[in-house]
Amino acid sequence: MKAARLFNYGEKLQVSDIDVPSSINSGDVIIRTAAAGVCRTDIHIIDGLMKESMNFPSLPYTLGHENVGFVEEINGDVQGIKEGDPVILHPQNSCGFCRACRSGMDMLCDNGFSPGLDGSDGGFAEYIRTGSRSLVKLKQSTDLVGAAPLADAGVTVYHALNKVMHTIPPEGNIAVIGAGGLGQIAVQVLKCLTECNIIAVDADERKIRNAERLGVTETIHSAGRDFSGELLRLTENIGADVIFDFVGDFETPQSSIKGLRRGGIYSIIGYGGALNVPTVKLVGSEISVMGNLVGSYNDLDDIVKLYEKGKIRLNVERFRIEEINDALEKLKSGLIDGRGVVVF
Numbered sequence: 001m002k003a004a005r006l007f008n009y010g011e012k013l014q015v016s017d018i019d020v021p022s023s024i025n026s027g028d029v030i031i032r033t034a035a036a037g038v039c040r041t042d043i044h045i046i047d048g049l050m051k052e053s054m055n056f057p058s059l060p061y062t063l064g065h066e067n068v069g070f071v072e073e074i075n076g077d078v079q080g081i082k083e084g085d086p087v088i089l090h091p092q093n094s095c096g097f098c099r100a101c102r103s104g105m106d107m108l109c110d111n112g113f114s115p116g117l118d119g120s121d122g123g124f125a126e127y128i129r130t131g132s133r134s135l136v137k138l139k140q141s142t143d144l145v146g147a148a149p150l151a152d153a154g155v156t157v158y159h160a161l162n163k164v165m166h167t168i169p170p171e172g173n174i175a176v177i178g179a180g181g182l183g184q185i186a187v188q189v190l191k192c193l194t195e196c197n198i199i200a201v202d203a204d205e206r207k208i209r210n211a212e213r214l215g216v217t218e219t220i221h222s223a224g225r226d227f228s229g230e231l232l233r234l235t236e237n238i239g240a241d242v243i244f245d246f247v248g249d250f251e252t253p254q255s256s257i258k259g260l261r262r263g264g265i266y267s268i269i270g271y272g273g274a275l276n277v278p279t280v281k282l283v284g285s286e287i288s289v290m291g292n293l294v295g296s297y298n299d300l301d302d303i304v305k306l307y308e309k310g311k312i313r314l315n316v317e318r319f320r321i322e323e324i325n326d327a328l329e330k331l332k333s334g335l336i337d338g339r340g341v342v343v344f
């Protein structure tokens with residue numbers, strides 16, 4: 001089968017012909033891939049930035065961690081799925097027995113594996129091996145190509161939002177920093193969950209227009225500058241109750257801290273920059289800073305249900321597996337409006 005694999009850090013992926021994976025453990029499933037989202041994390045992996053956090057995977061391996069497909073083969077007595085079922089794959093297959101799994105935080109499981117991330121072969125290939133615990137069943141009528149980015153982008157957004165929504169009053173103010181793929185999903189989920197004011201911040205005029213179309217209350221064209229003054233002005237000098245930062249780079253961490261209300265939450269999803277805050281500010285304003293890593297199995301299930309109800313739509317640009325490096329290059333250059341998806 002064809003698979004797009006990383007042979008050396010800093011080099012393009014190579015589309016090679018490799019064996020179809022076979023199951024190793026009881027509970028393993030083989031999925032015939034329908035589509036796989038192309039993610040900024042793929043670029044970070046190729047650039048070697050994730051080596052340490054992924055525990056130094058051995059090369060080569062197949063990337064692709066936003067996967068949807070059909071159950072091809074099931075190893076062992078697995079309840080709830082059968083061959084031919086359309087499914088979306090949570091990026092982490094988990095053990096089910098450790099403390100993290102027992103508390104529903106499968107993404108923090110120490111005994112699992114993550115296809116396309118940690119050295120296990122992923123979904124830029126015609127077939128993938130994963131575990132049955134990671135599968136969320138989709139309806140027969142679900143558009144699989146549009147669903148693929150939910151496996152990471154969508155579940156991460158839902159997780160970040162779900163954690164803090166109970167802290168925001170109905171007349172509160174939420175800022176969404178970065179109105180690209182993840183920001184677009186965030187605005188749509190927020191519209192389902194709350195009546196709060198939603199303020200979208202982006203440096204790109206086109207993405208601002210997109211956010212307006214999705215029904216945000218206000219927008220700020222940040223143009224790479226400190227946007228805290230504008231955020232304060234739009235919130236009657238109170239500041240935002242919660243800021244979701246899908247950029248986490250450049251000026252966004254500092255501006256976010258300055259644009260938060262007292263007792264507010266700065267929730268970080270995008271990464272790459274640094275946060276430098278005097279501790280007296282955190283204490284004096286009782287500000288919380290929160291990181292977000294993927295999301296739980298139930299978070300994925302929840303966002304899939306919203307998608308299947310037609311509440312979440314994401315622009316998708318389709319690529320063939322042979323075009324994977326073009327897709328990555330376009331993503332790097334900011335030329336993909338929404339999400340690139342490899343379609344089989």
Ligand SMILES: [Zn+2]
Binds near residue numbers: 042
């Ligand atoms: Zn991803």
Ligand SMILES: [Zn+2]
Binds near residue numbers: 109110
């Ligand atoms: Zn576990």
